[in-house]
Amino acid sequence: MTDVAVIGASMTQFGNREGEWIRDLLAEAGQACLADATVSPDDVEHLYVSNMASGEFEGQTGVMNALAHDMGVLPAYAQRVDQTSASGGAGIYAAWQSIASGASDLTLLVGGEKMTHKTTGEATDVIASITHPAEYKHGLTLPSFAGLTARHYLEKFDAPREALARVAVKNHENGTRNPHAQFRKTVDMETVLDSPMVADPLRLYDFCPITDGSAAMLFCPEELAREYTDEYATVAGVAGATDTHVVHERADPTHMGAVAESGREAFEMADADPEDVDVAELHDMFTILELLQMEALGFAEQGEAWKRVEAGETAIDGDLPINTSGGLKSKGHPLGASGVAQGVEIYEQLVGEAGDRQVDAELGLACNVGGFGNCVTTTLMEVA
C-alpha cells in the first residue's frame, strides 16, 4: 500500500455567494489548491468532487465533468462522491484510495455546495430527503433529532444546558480568526441562551447556518511529495462506517456508533490513540454533536465531554483544541465542502499555515458526519 501525502489545500470564502454557482465555487477552490502546490492542471490524474445535491439545488448534474472541463484537467478521470453531508470526508477516503491503489499519482479533491439561493424551507426539504421516509413523515427532521438527543443527554448525564452554549461560544470565537468563515463575530453565553427556540432545548445559536462554499485538497504518493513541496502532511489513518438509516432503531441515541467505528479503524490504521491527537475538527452541525463525537472518538468518556468543554480544554489554547477553524457553526456548512474544509484546517495546522488560529500540532483528526450520524468518515493526518 502506497503512503499518501497531502501537498496542497484551499478554501473559498464561505457564506452567501450570491451570483455565483456551484461550478464557479468548485473552480475557485480547485484552482487555488493547484496554485497552493504550484501544480499544473495537466498533471492531475484523478478529480473527485464531493457534492450532495447540485441537481436538487441548481438543476445542474455532472458537476465533476463540468469542473474537469473548466479547470482544464482533461482527460483526467472525474467522479462525484456523495455521502450526504459527509461527502467531503468520503472524498478524502476516495482520494486516498485512488493514490494507495496506484490508480493515480496526483488526485485533486474539490468539495462544494451552493445553497443560499434557496429559501430555508426549500434547503431543509433537500436535506431532509436524507432521512428515512417513515421518520420524516412524522416530522423527524435532523434538527428535531438533535433536540430530542440533546434533551436526553442533558438529563441522562446531568449536564448543564450551558455546556451546549459553550460549544457555540468557543467556535464563534475561533471563527473570528478565520478569514474564510461565514460568521466572524463572537457571541456570548447570554446571546446563545436567549436566541429563538428551534428544537427544545436547542436554540438558533446551537445550529450551523446555510452556506455556499468550496474547499480543495491535493494528494500524491508520499514518495513523490518532495518533488512538489517541502512542507506536507500524510494521511496516517482513514476509515468510514455506517449506522442505521432509521435513527430510532439505535439502542442508545447518545452514542454515535458510526463515529466510534470509523474512529476505531482510523486510529488502528495510524497506530495511534485519542490521547495522541493535538487538534481536531468535529462535525458541529448542532452543538450537541460536538460532545457526542468527542465521546465516540475517545476524547472523553460517555457523558463526560461537556466537562472538558466547560473546563476550556477544547478551546484554542486548551489541551485539545477542537474546531479551530470555527467549525460548521461559525465557518458555515456547505454540505459537500464541509468535510474537505475540515481536512484543509487540519492540513494548515500541521504545516504551520493556520495564521491567527495556529496551534502546536503533529497529529490532527477530522470527523465528517452525514445525516444524524448515518454515515461517517474519520481521517487522521500527521506532519511528514
Added chain:
Amino acid sequence: MTDVAVIGASMTQFGNREGEWIRDLLAEAGQACLADATVSPDDVEHLYVSNMASGEFEGQTGVMNALAHDMGVLPAYAQRVDQTSASGGAGIYAAWQSIASGASDLTLLVGGEKMTHKTTGEATDVIASITHPAEYKHGLTLPSFAGLTARHYLEKFDAPREALARVAVKNHENGTRNPHAQFRKTVDMETVLDSPMVADPLRLYDFCPITDGSAAMLFCPEELAREYTDEYATVAGVAGATDTHVVHERADPTHMGAVAESGREAFEMADADPEDVDVAELHDMFTILELLQMEALGFAEQGEAWKRVEAGETAIDGDLPINTSGGLKSKGHPLGASGVAQGVEIYEQLVGEAGDRQVDAELGLACNVGGFGNCVTTTLMEVA
C-alpha cells in the same frame, strides 16, 4: 497492488417496475449478488451505490445509507458513486480501488435507477441536466447530439443508414435470449427504418428506452477468492477518462476521446490488445454510439466499424460478439445500473453462466459512457 477478483454478480428484471422504489430495486440486486456468492451480509466491508439521480427522480437521497441499513451490512462503509449515466462503470472503478488499496477485503457494488414513474419529458429534463447550460438552452440535448453526430458519420465515412439499424436489430436479437431484458422481442430492419423520427437521421428504434432496474457485483482480493468460490473472474484492467463538457468544443465529433483514453489505459494495465477481446458490452444508448466506441477502443479503424456490423462480425456468433446482453437498446438503461449490468454480463460470459447467450470468452470488455462521451470508464475482465 492487490489483484482484484469478481466473485458474484446479479441483476434484477429490467423494465417498468411499478410500485417498487429505488431502495427496493437496490436491495433486490444486492441480496441476490450475496446469495450468488454465498456470502453473508456481515462480511461486507465497503458498499458502493452507483446512482445518478434518486433525489431528482424520487426525492430520496442517502440511498447508500438506506441500502446498508436494508441489507444488514452495517457498520460497512457506504458511499454513492455518481458519474451520470456512467455511474456503474465508475462504481466498478471505485470497488476495484477499495480492494486494490487494501481498504476493504469484500466490496459490494450495487447500481440502480428508478425512472419510469416520471413522464418521458420529466426524465429527459433530469438527464439533460448533465449537459452544459450553454448548449442545453439551444435545445442541444443528448438525442440531438446523437442525431447530428450520426448524420456527420454517415456522410463523412460514406456509411449506409442501414448500418445503424443493424445495431438495433442485432441487440434486440440478443435481448430475446436475456431473461432480465426490458424488451425480449426481435425487430426487423424495416421496423427500425420506418419507426418515428426523433433526431434525423435517428428514429425511435435507434434509442434505448427509459428503464427501472438494478445490478450488483461482488469484489475481493484474488488471494481470498477461492475461499468463496471456484469460479471467478479478475479485473485485468480498469481506467476512466473525461472529455469536454461542452460537446461542440471537440475537434472531431465522430471520435470519442474519453473512450479512447480510458480504453488505452485499461489495455495497458491488462497488457492486452483490442484483438485479444472475446466479448464486449458497449454503451449503445444510441445506435451510433456502438460504432463510435468500437472505433475509439480499437475494434475497427475510424469510419470502418459499420463494415464489421454489416458483415455480422459483432453478432453473437461472430468474431467479436458485442452486447450479447441485448445492450442498453434492448436490455434497458436504468442510468446508475447500466455500467454494473455490463460488468454482470461480462462476468457471466467469463464464468460460463450466460445461458442462451453464452459465447466462448476468456477476456471481456465493458465500456460505460456518461453524457455524450463526457465521462467514460472501461473495464477488462478475464477468466481466473
